[in-house]
Amino acid sequence: MPEPASPDARLTAAARDADDGRWMAYALRLARLAEERGEVPVGAVVVFEGQALGEGHNRTISDADPTAHAEMVAIRAAAAALGDWRLIDCALYVTLEPCAMCAGAIVLSRIPRIVFAAPDPKAGMAGSLENLLQDARLNHRCDVTSGLMAEEASVLLRDFFRARR
Ligand SMILES: [Zn+2]
16 A cells, blocks of 8 residues: 655645646647747746746747757757756646657756646657657656646647648
């Protein structure tokens, strides 16, 4: 039998859940900003010590850059702000499951915790197709939480692609 969680541990978990909701709502606002700019509506924020250290949304069209996914934009900004390529005390919130490139960048930047909203059955590499974030053969593994506000994030993407069909 596992030990029951101490009141302190429960409090910490409750605080973390509240923070997760707050930061995913923040990432969703970034995703809506992407949509307004005609970009695929995905938003991401890197959080450090309760602050947004780096944030972004997809900019592949406006930047003519296939690597300008929301996570890449947020990770680059966070590393520049910190002056360190290792984001070891950070958490990344993103509205869509990371692709192979972004999951690779997450592993390289040593981010210990990822929270994503909607799964991506066609390109997701955090559990859907593969799980690069928790592969025992790699030198870094993340704590992954998924499904938070997944409905809002999915509807945003579905409406975006439906409007363009
Ligand atoms: Zn990506």
